[in-house]
Amino acid sequence: MHSLKQQITLLVVGAIIIMTAGFMLAVFFQTRATALMAAETKAMSDLATVEALINLQYPGPWKIKDGVLYKGEAKINDNFAIVDYVEKLTGDSCTIFLNDVRVTTTVRDDQGNRAVGTRASREVVQKVLGAKQEYVGEAYVVGRKYQTAYKPITDESGEVIGMLYVGAPRTFYDTILYGSLKVMGLVAVVLTLVIGLGAWVFTQRTIIDPLQEIIAGTRRVALGSPGQPVAVHSNNEIGELARAFNQMVEGMQALANELGKVAGFAQNNGQLPLAKTVASPVNQQEIEIVPKSQEELPKGLNRVTLEQVVRFLERNKNSGVSSDEVAEGVNLSKVTVRRYLDYLERCGLLDIDQKYGSVGRPLKIYRLKT
Numbered sequence: 001m002h003s004l005k006q007q008i009t010l011l012v013v014g015a016i017i018i019m020t021a022g023f024m025l026a027v028f029f030q031t032r033a034t035a036l037m038a039a040e041t042k043a044m045s046d047l048a049t050v051e052a053l054i055n056l057q058y059p060g061p062w063k064i065k066d067g068v069l070y071k072g073e074a075k076i077n078d079n080f081a082i083v084d085y086v087e088k089l090t091g092d093s094c095t096i097f098l099n100d101v102r103v104t105t106t107v108r109d110d111q112g113n114r115a116v117g118t119r120a121s122r123e124v125v126q127k128v129l130g131a132k133q134e135y136v137g138e139a140y141v142v143g144r145k146y147q148t149a150y151k152p153i154t155d156e157s158g159e160v161i162g163m164l165y166v167g168a169p170r171t172f173y174d175t176i177l178y179g180s181l182k183v184m185g186l187v188a189v190v191l192t193l194v195i196g197l198g199a200w201v202f203t204q205r206t207i208i209d210p211l212q213e214i215i216a217g218t219r220r221v222a223l224g225s226p227g228q229p230v231a232v233h234s235n236n237e238i239g240e241l242a243r244a245f246n247q248m249v250e251g252m253q254a255l256a257n258e259l260g261k262v263a264g265f266a267q268n269n270g271q272l273p274l275a276k277t278v279a280s281p282v283n284q285q286e287i288e289i290v291p292k293s294q295e296e297l298p299k300g301l302n303r304v305t306l307e308q309v310v311r312f313l314e315r316n317k318n319s320g321v322s323s324d325e326v327a328e329g330v331n332l333s334k335v336t337v338r339r340y341l342d343y344l345e346r347c348g349l350l351d352i353d354q355k356y357g358s359v360g361r362p363l364k365i366y367r368l369k370t
Helices: 004-057 080-090 122-130 170-222 237-269 281-289 303-315 323-330 334-346
Strands: 062-065 068-071 093-098 101-105 135-141 144-154 160-169 350-356 362-368
Touching: 004 080, 004 135, 004 144, 004 160, 004 170, 062 160, 068 093, 080 093, 080 101, 093 144, 122 135, 122 144, 122 160, 135 160, 144 170, 170 237, 237 303, 303 323, 303 334, 303 362, 323 334, 323 362, 334 350, 334 362
Parallel strands: none
Antiparallel strands: 062 068, 093 101, 093 160, 135 144, 144 160, 350 362
16 A cells, blocks of 8 residues: 555656656657658759769760760769768759669668669659659668669650769668657656655655654554644644644643543542532533534534633633634634634624724624523
């Protein structure tokens, strides 16, 4: 069985974990979409740069001569200078295709050789060579996933004779994306630990320690040794519980004292006194004032607390007391005491005098009617 402290801490930490996980998922999807959009935009920009560089370096139309791709009079097959320059300039891999076959490229196979002579994926071929459209998005390049951009190459007659490609490995963008998530996750773990520790300490000081003090006081009462009142001074519900407990202990001690007096009188005189003699005026008047059951009281009032208020008023019936003095005497809040005094006033059980202080503000003085 988990303690209350553990339950509260687990609740707080669990809520933080759920909120953090939801936030990280939202950030992940948003960041991934943004990263893909940025990658596609960069790929298209780099593709335009490559095309401009090739046109500047090798003026003239694209053409095929004897199964070899040319740009103007420059042979493109195995011409690695232009693709290597593009890779150095943009950071992207670059390939020029004759139809769907790589004739010059910076892409390398698993052995580190340039992937000359390999073919483009079927999806790319269908869209670029077949439909004569640009292709932007993910594609497999020599067995690895890349973020790519392809553009058809046309000859003077407008016939598609090849493709121009730039791209970057998908792992590059994944590294950026998941690296950001790892940092966020680490920060979330640290924050969760800090907040969880704070919740643990806060719960211990504001809830567990006061409750343990009340439990210890209850055990002392059960063993017949109430001792000192529990020292809980908070203004929350636990503080109200502690004050109610102290009032209960005070009432039990008063009752024990009365019973001790009765027992002593009986022992000294050989008989019990008459009920009228035993019942002091205080207790007799309490019997007449305090209802016999809790149900007879208005909602929110407690019979035991009412007895404490009446007992305090009876002890001070000659001088009268203010609501502040009653609150201090019975260890209750002023608001709570006023509710009980208002109830006694409505029942016609109090005499009320007005007393003016130094600033002229009237102060009610309460006395029990005799």
